[in-house]
Amino acid sequence: MFQDIRIVLINTSHSGNIGSAARAMKTMGFTDLVLVDPVDFDPKHPSEVSVAMATGAADILCGARVVATLAEAVEDVAIVMGASARNRHIPWPLMHPRQAAGKAITVLKNEQKVALVFGRERTGLTNEELSMCQVHVHIPTNEEFSSLNVASAVQVLSYEIRMAILDSQDKLDAHYSGDWGVSWDNDLANQKEINGFIEHLERTLVDIEFLDPTNPRQLMPRLRRLFQRAVPDKIEINILRGILNMVKRNHDK
């Protein structure tokens, strides 16, 4: 699905931004870059600043295709999504990046191409260019400061599409443990082990006279909540019980 995403930059003024955009898209796994009439850039002789900004993505930068018009850039594309900085006079199907990514996935699954189109640094896309898109995408920026760098916009939209692709391939939640869970190094403790530790803790606290059994108040419920919430693994329970044993031994001396 990654090869069917095309990034299209229109009339970019600063070649450094083209380099940054190439880097941004490559970090998200996309390689198809098309430049519509760039102001001062030739992939055969890329400027120094563009290569510097691209860092390890110079292959994307130098492999970019240059065309004269948006129409040429998206000829073979099924769904054209235009990044729009503001609301236009005529409303258009307007999506935030996550909605757009969901839409893109339905097309990518069908092995058809999706283009993400980004306009000029200062003025964005023209109304005519926006009218050639099926979908307008707006990143919900701060209303008082919506000046998103073009490479940052490429980064955010590429990120959303990558997240949607990974999710559609069940590769997202499976690779992150969240609070704990998958890919944890040790098995989690079971409830017998946790209860054994809590009882051990309570005995020790009584022994060292931190806990008064005739007036226990909320001490043990609070400690139990803490350790339940942390969801300790088996090794951690062993370490904690080892500490309790040592506390007892010191106390008994």
Place this chain on the structure above:
Amino acid sequence: MFQDIRIVLINTSHSGNIGSAARAMKTMGFTDLVLVDPVDFDPKHPSEVSVAMATGAADILCGARVVATLAEAVEDVAIVMGASARNRHIPWPLMHPRQAAGKAITVLKNEQKVALVFGRERTGLTNEELSMCQVHVHIPTNEEFSSLNVASAVQVLSYEIRMAILDSQDKLDAHYSGDWGVSWDNDLANQKEINGFIEHLERTLVDIEFLDPTNPRQLMPRLRRLFQRAVPDKIEINILRGILNMVKRNHDK
């Protein structure tokens, strides 16, 4: 909730990246920037390149607080989330940015602070710094090219937190039409209007002998599907019927 997010940059080498990060966070509505031991940056005398990269976010840049250690930077913070580029030897609660944003929201709702911590350009956060975080966040980059610019990482995490905040305030889907819907300029056509148009279209196609009523095949079902799918508004139906009237008038001449 926006004022309770802190962006912490550790040991950043290039002041241009600090400027870009300031811009990235401001576009997402965040203003609290803390720099831990920056290599070559003083907010009182910001470098030219840092101001250039910040564009309209020079206020954030010059308002940044500089401290010596991560511990100082997050003293008053409840949840510290460290951006981690790779898996560490000891697993840690590891979240992708969307999971982390969901976690952050639960704390922000309680009016407590959340810090997002970003490490050095080349080497990221040290193991000691990562051990001071409750959560590690990993942006699921391309495994063959995971070299995300630090300001791009700030952009992506800030974007996810902004999306989560807007969503929690019901400000997200309400402001995007999706395919059509909210904030559309005209009322959508109702089914009587759509059916009236489809019948009008069919009569016209018979009149101009494009449609043979004795052998209609799949023409009308296909046209109906197209116009149903587009969910036309009332004005669009009027325009389409105006065209049909004109076709008929031309035909009758």
